[in-house]
Amino acid sequence: MLAIDPEKKLSFTRRISDGDLVIIYERHDSMKAVRVCDGSVLQNRFGVFKHSDWIGKPFGTKVFSNKGGFIYLLAPTPELWTLVLSHRTQILYIADISFVIMYLEIVPGCVVLESGTGSGSLTTSLARAVAPKGHVYTFDFHEQRAASARGDLEKTGLSSLVTVGVRDIQGEGFPDEFAGMVDSVFLDLPQPWLAIPSAGKMLKDDGILCSFSPCIEQVQRACETLRSNFTDIRTFEILLRAYEVREGTMEGCKGDDGVSIGALPRKRRQRSSEGSNVQEFQRSSIAMARPCAEAKGHTGYLTFARLKCS
Template identity: 85%
Template sequence: IDSTKKLSFTRCIRDGDLVIVYERYDNMKAIKVCDGSVLENRFGVFKHSDWVGKQFGSKVFSNKGGFVYLLAPTPELWTLVLSHRTQILYIADISFVIMFLEIVPGCLVLESGTGSGSLTTSLARAVAPKGHVYTFDFHEQRAVSAREDFEKTGLSNLVTVGVRDIQGEGFPDELSGMADSVFLDLPQPWLAIPSAGKMLKQDGILCSFSPCIEQVERTSETMRSSFTDIRTFEILLRTYEVREGKLDDFQGDEAGSLGSLPRKRRQRSNEGSNVQESTGPPTVMARPCSEAKGHTGYLTFARLKCLS
């Protein structure tokens, strides 16, 4: 999301841009391009001046011939590189929240707490270019840091960060009846539900994130008086490893992997799965990753009851 408020990164990198320097899938960092500066890492010394004028996504080389990629600071990547001031929401939960809150360009969204701004960044992109996100945290320094981050990512026109005790005072009255959706990531969300109800437009949707089921029960109980369609989800991410090659190439892989199974057992284990086998041309093989991502929290959604 660039400073000209366009949601595309098709333009070339300029001095002053934020880029995500990608070494490996588990090693990335955000850097502001500054003519005259250098990045030094185990691959050598990279001059920022060499980066200006390159497309986002380019591979750039160091003095020693090492390389990194310069990626665009999308909300997905920002969530992976931001400085953690609190626990944060990750992209599996974030994308589900945006879909089930029915957030589209032009929406007005309320959020509390802001935390590290991980969710806020994706909310801002979802409402752009004409919508707005009002996010509140009672922790003054967190609000200041979040504002600085939204400046860096070019989102400050889409986000207003307020310092406010939402559990104690509720959302500001001037936003009453204006919100398309409200999102809560608070320790006692049930305290903020009556105010969330006041903020929502007719048919507006509320979502509350809680790590434990006792909080979900209390939240759902409180929602019942003015909300309907109350539903709780838990998102567990299961990634697949996808590889291309001839089947024989996969033999002798690490113990326990598909490739190390004897051929007969392998054929049986493929029945009913999405693993394709071929002895001829290269084939695409997919198998679930042994490391599944664990519990993050429960997402409880509810729609404001219509006043009839």
């Protein structure tokens, strides 16, 4: 479990204890979060796993079931939490999250405002980025979603770095107490242009704002509003293409001169190549790569802008 010591230093080194949150890894597309409870068991297609066997082991351990199947016990990092959390709303994934943190120039000690919280996918990564001395203040207009986000932050050990508030940022703006004190602002709202004037008041000179929108029409209207008080306005679309790499078999052959003529199409393997008669077939195992059949494609547009110095 991601732990915070008295000095607020994040640690993934301690061993699993009763009550910890663990990410159960079966394969790259099959993971889930489980609360360790001495006396409980996990049952899946690989067999029965006793929680008591997990206690005292370091994160990353490979454990076996009664049938000889195995799983890995992983720490709930923000990256893994994004893949297993409950989707209360549409979430940001790793490609967008990493880009946001870099372009918002978020480093340890920063103060960040976020609206809306949603499922908290970005929030957990923001918390780790500002640790150990910074803080994230995130707002959602929906009371139940905010309460669920607080519970998730408790599970992942990040609650001391994040304050979750209930507020309609589009209608009310950010609380005045943050005026001129914030390094970065992130907006994930249906009408971000309504919150941009308030966000500008919260930022320090040269502070950066990011707005996430699924539709280009939202981007256009947000940019119109940004022009009055912001500069260096840029919009990006992150398209991630994953590849599947696996072992495969390639058939090749040699000519009568002993020189390999490489892999041939199946229908040509009995023919000659440049006058050489094919005498020997060879099979070899190689690593084959191809794009994954399922791709997430478009998630949304990320618009960044820097507050003009007063």
